[in-house]
Amino acid sequence: MPELPEVETTRRGVAPLVTGHVVTEMIVRNHRLRIPVSKSLPSLIIGQRLQQVQRRAKYLYFCFSNGTLIWHLGMSGSMRVNMASSTPAKHDHIDLVFDNGQCLRYRDPRRFGLVAWTSSPPSAHKLISHLGPEPWDTLFTGAYLHKKARGRKIAVKNFIMDGKIVVGVGNIYASESLHMAGINPRRAASRISLDRYQRLCGTVQTVLDGAIAKGGTTLKDFAGTDGKPGYFSQELLVYGRADEPCQQCGATIKQLVIGQRSSFYCPSCQQ
């Protein structure tokens, strides 16, 4: 489910309901996520006051005075906040209950998500330390992309989905930002000019900003913490639109597989 805009939508939904409150209970119904949930996690967190909910890449940080809970939603994870009473559904693996009666509930059918604890700065954690800049970081420029792409034969779509290059660009928004920048997704990363990388930088930001403003993209079942879908789905220009006319030029949008992932582009305006 979640790329950066969906994770940010989740953060914005969760944060105001639980920030500043003390964890009174932590229930782990299924420990078997991508990384097994540590059995000692509840004892570290219960009694601690949640200071902030932050985001880095597609990770959420739940910041306590004694450490940070690093939480990734994987492919199918989502969070809802409700008053602690409703009976958990099938894939509701974790509850965090707070002293204001709110229950943060994590659902993840495919269990590609993970929860990890660190008492060091999270940026030093193994999951985080190798990650590239955020898309809005001043480091993330056309010149930066151009330099990183030197000598690389990888398709540009895979290149911008590589978290070591820039974080947060997943399969949907990679197709979208390349379309908006007029770049063919299969083009070798090293064969794209500085000019076009500058343009791509901007479209990555524009697409992600737009998606965050709409509460993310719902393809099948993503919902914000209020249960409402993300409305950016309606604004997708190429993703999921194979055989439809391109809204820019009228040519037929094509679907192909790049790096084992579905990709969508307009063969006429993306060269």
Place this chain on the structure above:
DNA sequence: CCGGACGCCTGTCGGC
């Protein structure tokens, strides 16, 4: 170092 394939899981959808 690089690029590509694969695996982790479950659910859903389309074709036969």
Place this chain on the structure above:
DNA sequence: TGCCGACAGGCGTCCG
């Protein structure tokens, strides 16, 4: 209707 393969928003690892 039922079965079976393909595919789905991520990402770490392994192999050539």
